[in-house]
Amino acid sequence: MNELAAMVADEAALALRTARLALLPIGATEQHGRHLTLETDFAIAAAFARRLAADLGPDAVLCPGVPYGLSEHHLGFPGTMTLRPETLLALLRDLAESLAEAGVRKVLVVNGHGGNVDAVRLAARVLRRDHQVTMAHVMWAGLAGDVIAELMGSERYGHACEGETSVAMVLAPHLVRADRIGPPADPLPVLPHAAPPAPRVDLALAYHRLSATGALGDARLATPEMGHKIVDTAYGRALEFARAFAEEE
Structure with a gap:
């Protein structure tokens, strides 16, 4: 696996000449309720990216990741x-x-x-127009959105819920404080058509307006089996895209 941070300059030069794409993990440092640690988003992304780097081999180089993102709604x-x-x-x-x-x-x-999705999309447009760089973007929740919707037991989910907790159990088990998982907080009222997971109205909402604990869904329903179903779907689709992306002229 070509992990850029672990190389000396000469090794990096060779890896970068061979690589057809760079993998850049990005996440956030933010609250994840009472049972997931603050590094959850970045740790999941980093684990996902390492799997891709291992399977893509010399076609990809794994860059040091970005553990911060757009998290003002969790402040x-x-x-x-x-x-x-x-x-x-x-x-x-x-x-x-x-x-x-x-x-x-x-x-x-x-x-x-x-919370990073909009910024990555805008960056990709600027890079394509001004720098002749093609930036693509994958996130496990989007890649496996259809499977997640079938598996969720909660009406409102998407953050520290049974889905994300299950994914963490598979990709980064150290994130999960199982002894702290408890009943979900009652959902707080939200304006019509603006509640997650799939709002029809785009309304910037702070998470303390959505949940007293900062979490959505019911993490008591999380299982490694659910995590494997989500991760296997998301990873298979990501790898299929990454291979085609690397090969495209």
Whole structure:
């Protein structure tokens, strides 16, 4: 596996000449209720990206990840650290430009945090237009959204819920404090058509307006079996795309 951070410069030069794409894991440092640690989003993304790097071999280089993201909607809970949108956009652009300087003009962002999606999409558009760099973006929750919808036992889910907790059990078990999993908080009222997981109205909501604990769903329903169903679907689709992305001229 070509892990950039573990190489010396000469090794990196060879790996970057051979690689057809760069993998960039990105997540967040933010609250995940009472039972998942603050590194959850980044740890899941990093584990996912390492699997891709191992399967893609010399076609990919694994970059050091970004453990911060756009988490302003979680600032009502202790421990959350956030970037501003313009900071994340600039960071993604700068990293992609550095890779392009080394000859790698395809970047696959492996994301673990839904709050980053809009920024990654905008960065990709700027990089394509201004720097001739192609940035693609995958996130486990989007890749396996159909499977997740079938498995969830809660009406409102998407953060520290049974789905994310199950994924953590499979990809990064150290994230889960099983002894702290308890009954879900009663959902707080939200304006019509604006509640997760699939709002029809785009309304910026702080998480303390959604849940007293910062979590959605019912983590008591989480199981490794559920996690494997989600991860296997998401990973299979991600690897299929990554291989085609690498091969495309």
